[in-house]
Amino acid sequence: MKKYINTILFDADDTLWENEIFFRQTEQEFCLLLEKFGSKEVILKTLLKSEIETLPIYGFGIKGFMLSMIDTALQLGGENLKSNIISRIMELGKEQLRRPVKVYEGVEDVLNSLQYSYRLVLATKGDPTDQKRKIEASGLKPYFSHIEIMPDKTTRNYEELLKNIDCCPNEIIMVGNSVKSDILPILQLGGRGIYIPCHTTWIHETAECPQESPYFKQIQNFTQIPEILQTMTELNHKSA
Structure with missing residues (x-):
């Protein structure tokens, strides 16, 4: 089902x-x-x-x-x-x-609006000490029901994350700025992805965007997420 x-x-x-x-x-x-x-x-x-x-x-x-x-x-x-x-x-x-954490404009408003309809999970990678510092400094921690700091973002890492939160791939949408780390592994597992390009990306994180698919969307601004989510969840309901 x-x-x-x-x-x-x-x-x-x-x-x-x-x-x-x-x-x-x-x-x-x-x-x-x-x-x-x-x-x-x-x-x-x-x-x-x-x-x-x-x-x-x-x-x-x-x-x-x-x-x-x-x-x-x-x-x-x-x-x-x-x-x-x-x-x-x-x-x-x-x-x-020691750099201060600068949250992008509109992020907190969007997370606040989504937390009542979805379970929000923070999935990041990097040095645990520094990532925890940034998460605390951002002020966004209360919006997330689960926070996972992964050593990398491969399909195996995401499988472990989904196991930890007791979730199936077809129940999730991943939002991120890296096609390589945030989008492709999730699509390979059977999930959906929303890609928000960043003006600066490490060359090691670059990859070709997937071909046009109803399970992948590219937007330009974080504030577009609620609207695009509506489209993607409607698609999910029709396929059920």
């Missing part, structure tokens, strides 16, 4: 609040620190390679990013790298960890 949609999963970073823009700003300062060791292109290419190679060890988040910056500096600077550059890289990471 088919079931109706009753649960909405929300990504956190760059869906509910700003995040990736701070990585780009830190990268610019990092490139200035290392400018005598290579061009901006070389520095960023080396940094990205280090980040991707160390994801299985460091995971996602600012701490892993900071360690990758140190690794990049050591690769490019070698014996000529001075300790004050390492110290500044450490400080750049700490500064980013």
Whole structure:
């Protein structure tokens, strides 16, 4: 027997609040620190390679990013790298960890309106300590009946999440800014996805949007969610 949609999963970073823009700003300062060791292109290419190679060890988040910056500096600077550059890289990471959380306009109003009709679940990934800090600082925690901080967002991770909240894929809609992490795994499991592009996206998170499908919708603003939900839940009812 088919079931109706009753649960909405929300990504956190760059869906509910700003995040990736701070990585780009830190990268610019990092490139200035290392400018005598290579061009901006070389520095960023080396940094990205280090980040991707160390994801299985460091995971996602600012701490892993900071360690990758140190690794990049050591690769490019070698014996000529001075300790004050390492110290500044450490400080750049700490500064980013202290950034205030800026919730996007309209997010709280939408969550407030949806909490009476759906079970709202926060599904994020990254360093647990930093993610918990941002969740608390956002003021949005009360809207969610369950919060899951995952090491990654693969179909296996989502299967574990759905098991934890006792939910089937055809009962959910996932809202997020990453096609790769938020949308494709959920569609593969049989759920639905709402994609909200962010103006800044880490290259490792990019992927092609799915072909046109009634189970996938792309919108431009968080405030469009209630309207698009109505369309998608109506479709779900008709298919039941």
